[in-house]
Amino acid sequence: MVPLSCYLLLSGVLFACGVTGFLIKRNIIAIFMSIELMLNGVNLSFVAFAAQWGALSGQVFVFFVMVVAAAEAAVGLAIIIAVFRTRETLNVDYVNLLKL
Amino acid sequence: MLHLLLFLVFGFACVAGAVNLLVQRHPINSALSLVLVMGSLAGEYLLLGAEFVAAIQVIVYAGAIMVLFVFVIMLLNAGEEERTPGSRVALVLGLPGMLIGSVLVAWLLLDRSPTRAVAAGALKGDPQTIGWLLFHNYLLPFEVTSILVLIAIMGAVVLASQPRMDASTKKEG
Numbered sequence: 001m002v003p004l005s006c007y008l009l010l011s012g013v014l015f016a017c018g019v020t021g022f023l024i025k026r027n028i029i030a031i032f033m034s035i036e037l038m039l040n041g042v043n044l045s046f047v048a049f050a051a052q053w054g055a056l057s058g059q060v061f062v063f064f065v066m067v068v069a070a071a072e073a074a075v076g077l078a079i080i081i082a083v084f085r086t087r088e089t090l091n092v093d094y095v096n097l098l099k100l
Numbered sequence: 101m102l103h104l105l106l107f108l109v110f111g112f113a114c115v116a117g118a119v120n121l122l123v124q125r126h127p128i129n130s131a132l133s134l135v136l137v138m139g140s141l142a143g144e145y146l147l148l149g150a151e152f153v154a155a156i157q158v159i160v161y162a163g164a165i166m167v168l169f170v171f172v173i174m175l176l177n178a179g180e181e182e183r184t185p186g187s188r189v190a191l192v193l194g195l196p197g198m199l200i201g202s203v204l205v206a207w208l209l210l211d212r213s214p215t216r217a218v219a220a221g222a223l224k225g226d227p228q229t230i231g232w233l234l235f236h237n238y239l240l241p242f243e244v245t246s247i248l249v250l251i252a253i254m255g256a257v258v259l260a261s262q263p264r265m266d267a268s269t270k271k272e273g
């Protein structure tokens with residue numbers, strides 16, 4: 001029997017790792033992976049709360065979050081390809097114009 | 101007892117993968133440690149009884165999305181991350197921020213939250229039940245996601261394809 005707070009703690013640690021990666025990483029792909037890490041942390045807390053309250057809606061919402069994450073990954077990686085094509089770099093410090 | 105042991109093993113793998121994602125300099129190493137995080141999260145979902153979510157986690161996240169990531173890393177030939185003055189500032193601000201946030205969240209959860217222990221697989225989230233919910237209570241959001249994915253496909257194609265203006269000027273010149 002694992003208390004719910006342990007799952008929430010794990011989810012919080014994953015989210016914190018994602019935020020840190022978002023802040024300290026300079027590679028645009030690594031930053032994008034940190035965002036995926038944050039989404040995963042949130043998903044874990046959704047499933048843990050679903051088990052706590054006996055409501056399956058939490059697991060359905062995880063499904064929706066995954067769909068949004070998949071769409072986001074496809075569009076985001078396409079944007080990364082477009083940025084790399086014009087800038088020839090993946091370092092976000094050198095990408096300081098929004099214009100393509 | 102076995103439940104706690106499995107939780108600890110999967111949780112340790114999760115956190116180790118997440119920390120390795122931060123430490124590694126090469127994007128492909130970060131991507132592979134993210135696969136580890138997602139795989140062990142699927143184990144955690146199974147412990148909570150969310151069978152459908154665990155399967156989707158492995159198929160969609162660890163499978164499709166990470167393959168997309170690895171594909172883009174190889175396509176762009178991404179090399180080692182270089183250090184810039186900006187990254188040093190981010191390191192100084194980011195690490196204490198994460199530590200303070202983690203300690204606060206841990207204190208809040210372990211000390212203040214009135215939660216009870218959940219037995220392994222207490223809430224069965226098998227594909228049949230989730231599917232029934234998706235096609236009855238959540239039919240409209242489910243259909244909207246199909247439009248979202250369609251738009252995402254078109255957006256990815258438009259963004260990743262060569263700009264037409266460039267191609268025509270190159271041919272002329």
